[in-house]
Amino acid sequence: MVVLKCKKCNNKGVITIRHRNITLCKEHFLKYYLKTVESTIKKYRMFTKRDKVLVAVSGGKDSMSLLDALKKLDYNISALYINLGIKDYSDQCKKIVEKYCNENNINLIISDIKENYGKYLEEFKKLRRNLCSVCGIIKRYEMNRIAYEKGFNAIATGHNLDDEVSFILWNLMNGNFQYIKQKPVLEKIHEKTVKKVKPLIFLTEKENLLYSLLNNIYSIHLRIDCPYSTNAPTNILKEMLNKLEERIQGIKMRFYKNFLNKSSQFLPKIDHEIKSCKICGYITSSNVCSFCRLFRRG
Numbered sequence: 001m002v003v004l005k006c007k008k009c010n011n012k013g014v015i016t017i018r019h020r021n022i023t024l025c026k027e028h029f030l031k032y033y034l035k036t037v038e039s040t041i042k043k044y045r046m047f048t049k050r051d052k053v054l055v056a057v058s059g060g061k062d063s064m065s066l067l068d069a070l071k072k073l074d075y076n077i078s079a080l081y082i083n084l085g086i087k088d089y090s091d092q093c094k095k096i097v098e099k100y101c102n103e104n105n106i107n108l109i110i111s112d113i114k115e116n117y118g119k120y121l122e123e124f125k126k127l128r129r130n131l132c133s134v135c136g137i138i139k140r141y142e143m144n145r146i147a148y149e150k151g152f153n154a155i156a157t158g159h160n161l162d163d164e165v166s167f168i169l170w171n172l173m174n175g176n177f178q179y180i181k182q183k184p185v186l187e188k189i190h191e192k193t194v195k196k197v198k199p200l201i202f203l204t205e206k207e208n209l210l211y212s213l214l215n216n217i218y219s220i221h222l223r224i225d226c227p228y229s230t231n232a233p234t235n236i237l238k239e240m241l242n243k244l245e246e247r248i249q250g251i252k253m254r255f256y257k258n259f260l261n262k263s264s265q266f267l268p269k270i271d272h273e274i275k276s277c278k279i280c281g282y283i284t285s286s287n288v289c290s291f292c293r294l295f296r297r298g
């Protein structure tokens with residue numbers, strides 16, 4: 001087997017950055033990672049060092065790497081962990097987040113869904129609801145509410161290149177054009193919404209995993225995935241896209257950049273009506289928001 005050498009220093013390479021076709025050693029990869037996060041934040045004017053940023057963390061490799069990178073880059077961050085009460089999985093994730101925030105002196109906000117709203121995610125199984133969509137509604141609502149109430153300027157999430165590409169493709173394939181809003185920044189559009197940003201969109205899942213392993217944030221023995229997500233269609237798409245990537249170097253990044261630059265030429269402009277929920281006052285397109293409907297509030 002040929003061991004590739006770092007393009008910058010000739011030491012042993014640990015990864016090839018595929019869309020740039022460069023191999024990097026551990027040291028130069030870690031520098032590249034932080035540089036990419038910082039340049040993405042600046043390019044899209046996500047936030048500055050003066051802003052209060054709430055980092056939504058799940059305990060997985062992507063959001064934990066984001067948290068670590070923002071800390072190292074000296075941004076003003078707090079972490080938010082939303083406990084959905086998924087057996088075994090949630091407790092394990094919470095421990096990872098708590099340990100990391102303790103050791104690194106990061107303010108951690110924990111929102112427990114049962115404490116706040118009376119039930120955990122699994123109780124929606126009885127109602128025959130799709131748990132992944134219920135989980136999405138709860139997380140989006142809760143992260144926005146907490147960021148708004150506590151005066152944060154932005155919410156940062158750990159979405160990576162693979163997440164964005166697979167989500168876009170899946171919705172294109174299914175004709176769900178109205179869902180495709182995969183932009184690096186979702187601006188504040190309502191009095192009670194907070195700007196949402198994705199600083200990891202130009203980093204792959206593999207690069208996040210490596211970053212988290214090299215920084216000992218995450219261990220390979222701890223590879224835990226949400227028990228409900230394993231059969232998600234976007235996960236199947238991710239696998240297929242990685243097979244394509246093996247043959248066509250840089251295709252994922254090319255697709256995403258083309259999408260960002262050119263999708264307005266072919267995606268219909270859909271103006272969602274912006275209203276305030278009659279019950280909670282947060283954003284909705286109908287009279288009552290999906291979160292209040294979910295928990296039958298009001």
Ligand SMILES: [Zn+2]
Nearest residue numbers: 006009025028
């Ligand atoms: Zn090097």
Ligand SMILES: [Zn+2]
Nearest residue numbers: 277280289292
């Ligand atoms: Zn509501």
